[in-house]
Every structure is written in C-alpha cells, then in structure tokens.
Amino acid sequence: EAQLVESGGGLVQPGGSLRLSCAASGFTFSTYWMSWIRQAPGNGLELVANIKSDSSEKYYVDSVKGRFTCSRDNAENSLYLQMNNLRAEDTAVYYCVGFGARVYWGQGTLVTVSS
Amino acid sequence: DVVMTQSPLSLPVTLGQPASISCRSSQSLVYSDGNTYFHWFQQRPGQSPRRLLYMVSNRDSGVPDRFSGSGSGTDFTLRISRVEAEDVGIYYCMQHTQWPHTFGQGTKLEIK
Numbered sequence: 001e002a003q004l005v006e007s008g009g010g011l012v013q014p015g016g017s018l019r020l021s022c023a024a025s026g027f028t029f030s031t032y033w034m035s036w037i038r039q040a041p042g043n044g045l046e047l048v049a050n051i052k053s054d055s056s057e058k059y060y061v062d063s064v065k066g067r068f069t070c071s072r073d074n075a076e077n078s079l080y081l082q083m084n085n086l087r088a089e090d091t092a093v094y095y096c097v098g099f100g101a102r103v104y105w106g107q108g109t110l111v112t113v114s115s
Numbered sequence: 116d117v118v119m120t121q122s123p124l125s126l127p128v129t130l131g132q133p134a135s136i137s138c139r140s141s142q143s144l145v146y147s148d149g150n151t152y153f154h155w156f157q158q159r160p161g162q163s164p165r166r167l168l169y170m171v172s173n174r175d176s177g178v179p180d181r182f183s184g185s186g187s188g189t190d191f192t193l194r195i196s197r198v199e200a201e202d203v204g205i206y207y208c209m210q211h212t213q214w215p216h217t218f219g220q221g222t223k224l225e226i227k
Contacts, residue, residue, distance in 0.1 A: 105163040
C-alpha cells in the first residue's frame with residue numbers, strides 16, 4: 001500500500017525556518033512528480049512547490065519563491081521542503097503529494113508561524 | 116495565473132438526489148499536446164484530499180461510477196448521479212496545464 005508520511009512541522013516565530021520531510025513507500029517514488037500542497041486553516045488548497053522525478057525541474061508559487069526550496073532523494077524515497085524567512089501567512093497544513101499514474105497524499109503536517 | 120472558479124460554493128443535497136458542481140477556468144486548459152490537465156478532488160471531513168477524476172472525465176481506481184466528469188476548454192462539470200452520505204465533504208477542481216497549478220475555491224457538499 002502506498003504511503004506518504006510528513007514530518008517536521010511545528011510552531012516557529014516569524015522569520016524563522018523549518019524543514020519538512022516526507023517519507024514515501026509502496027510506490028515507485030523515483031518516477032513521480034512530487035508536490036507540496038498547503039491548506040491554511042479553514043481555507044482551500046494551494047500548490048506551493050513541484051519537483052520533477054529526477055529533480056531536473058522545480059517550480060514554486062510566487063509567494064514562496066526565494067524562501068522555500070524543494071528537494072528530493074530518490075535513493076531514500078524522500079521529499080523535503082526547506083522553509084526560510086517564514087511569515088504568518090505560511091501557517092497551514094502542508095501535504096506531500098505524489099503525481100503519477102495515481103495521486104498519493106500524505107496526512108499533512110501543521111506549520112504554525114506565530115510570535 | 117489561471118483562476119479556477121467553482122459554483123456553487125455550498126451545495127445542500129437530499130440523499131439519493133443528483134448533484135452538480137461547475138468549474139470555470141480563466142484560460143483554456145488544453146495543453147500544447149492536445150490533452151486537458153484538469154482534475155477533481157474530494158476532501159472528506161478530517162481527511163486528506165483524494166483525486167476522483169483526472170483528465171476531465173477519467174475515474175480514479177475505487178471511485179464509484181456515480182461520479183462523472185465532463186467539459187472542455189474552460190468549462191467543466193462534476194456530477195454525482197445519486198448522492199450518498201459518504202459524499203459529504205469539499206470538492207475542488209484543479210488544473211495542471213499551466214504553472215502555477217491552481218485549485219478552485221472548493222464546493223462544500225452537505226446533506227439536507
């Protein structure tokens with residue numbers, strides 16, 4: 001059974017940093033585009049970063065460009081999101097999502113940016 | 116950015132009755148390869164979203180056949196032929212024809 005497990009969320013002050021991790025299993029991770037999608041409390045979905053299967057292409061939504069960096073390690077079946085200079089508006093549940101023949105979602109990890 | 120506009124945003128439905136959700140995009144979602152990269156997602160209360168339909172009208176594995184999708188270009192529709200209690204949740208359309216990939220605002224389906 002395919003599974004994505006996020007970790008690394010928590011409470012951080014504005015301007016701080018966090019690194020989210022996502023461990024994948026049960027599917028061929030190395031062939032999937034991977035994304036980080038966030039959902040602010042009570043709000044809809046926003047795709048913040050995309051990374052191609054071989055890391056050759058990366059895309060970021062304008063609001064996180066220059067602050068967030070997405071990376072992956074196919075040997076470890078892992079996806080990462082380095083988040084720097086965090087702002088209150090980055091507060092959300094962050095989902096790790098795999099797009100391929102099927103779409104797999106993690107359970108999400110909550111990031112709260114507050115002083 | 117491609118703006119995805121859903122309607123209605125709230126959808127009360129009687130059990131066993133049909134339901135329909137519309138999604139309109141601000142630009143054509145037909146990619147240069149001729150494909151339309153448009154999906155529908157369902158998010159049940161307290162759960163992560165899951166994809167229901169991909170490329171406009173193709174059901175994902177395990178999705179009941181009461182769910183169907185149609186449309187082209189900029190206008191798309193999700194239909195549920197007979198709503199069941201397990202269909203309660205928020206439905207999102209999404210395009211990944213053009214970066215940034217964008218979602219609609221969501222349509223909350225509830226039982227009357």
